[in-house]
Amino acid sequence: MTTSHAADPTRFKMARTIVALMLREMSSTYGRSTGGYIWALIEPISGIAFLTVVFSYALRSPSIGDSFALYYATGMLPLGLFRQLSSKTAGAIRYSKPLLxxxxVTFIDTILARVILNxxxxxxxxxxxxxxxVLISPSFVFLNMPEIGLAFIMSISLGVGIGTLNCFLFWRVDWWQPLWKVLMRPLxxxxxxxxNFDDLPAFAQDILWWNPIVHVVGQMRxxxxxxxxxxxxxxxxxxSISLVTLSAGLTLLSRFHDDILYK
Incomplete structure (x- = not known):
């Protein structure tokens, strides 16, 4: 009596779909050559390096450590990850609408593909x-990888949660997308x-504490x-913000899925 089972052809269907969507986005965004993806890595690095040089002349002494470049990067990188993911997630259905x-192919596949790739x-x-x-900085640093990893998880969860809710709101409310862009400018x-948040006066701390990115930046540092x-x-x-926005976004997208696709 044999105990072998035939492989289920649908077992990895979702994974194959997500990989195909990731390859499609890589091809359309970065081009078909390896150099296109490498440039996608070099471009933001050079941008951050340029801004670091500019700001270092105005702000020579960071609140922590001796390297303004490292101090600036620990704030800009988690903020950039949030911005990137919230934007890409919000546009996931619109980007892959012909495939839905x-x-x-489900809308969850399109969101996961963009989240994983970006x-x-x-x-x-x-x-x-x-x-x-870190290799060239004179600052005393000790990279605590679990703490850094937690900062990335916090930033990703916020970007995905808020982006998923915006994916619905951008479709449903005409004025929300331009307003959202205005709200993001002072971020x-x-x-x-x-x-540093700690260096602010108490009244400013009471207000800015409600910005979740402040917590992510503090975690990264x-x-x-x-x-x-x-x-x-x-x-x-x-x-909590991540979970509430993600749950609301997924519920609304599931409820109005057909309307989004065909209206």
Whole structure:
């Protein structure tokens, strides 16, 4: 009596679909050559390096450590990951809408494909940038990988949650997308990229604490700078926002899925 079972041809259907969508986006976004993807890594690194040089002349002494470049990167990288994921997730259905008519492709597949591809790309950029700076920086740093990993998870969860909700809202509410772009413009200033939350006066802390990116930036700096121990970070707050927005977004997308596709 044999105990072997025939392989289930549908077992890895979702995984194959997600990989195909990732390859499609890589081809359309970065081109078909390897050089296109490499340029996608070099471009943001060079952009951050340029801004670092510009800001370092105005702000020579960072609040933590001796390297302004490293200090700036620990704020800009988690903020950039959030921005990238929230934007890509919000546009996932619109980007892959022609493919959603096929029964094997779902809106969850399109979201996961963009999340995985863009998260991997941004984390690779972060590793290259921070790793390079640590090698040449005079600052005393001790990379705590679990703490850094938690910062990335916080940023990804916020980007995916808010992006999923915006995926519905951008379709349903005409004025929400342009308003969202306006709301995102001051995020660089109010997220603690150029300063420490701890250094602000109490009234400013009371207001900016409600910006979840502030918590993500603090978490990232705690993982990079051995002497930095922030007490204001609330993991419950960050992950609650992520879970609520993700649940609301998925519920609304499931409820109005056919309307989004055919109206």
């Amino acid at each position: 008519g096929y029964p094997r 998260s991997f790309t941004h984390i690779l950029i972060s590793a290259m940038l921070i790793g390079g700076m 660089f200033i109010i997220s603690g990229v150029l300063y 705690m993982g990079v700078f051995a002497t930095y121990e922030p007490t204001y970070i609330s993991y419950i707050f960050v992950f």
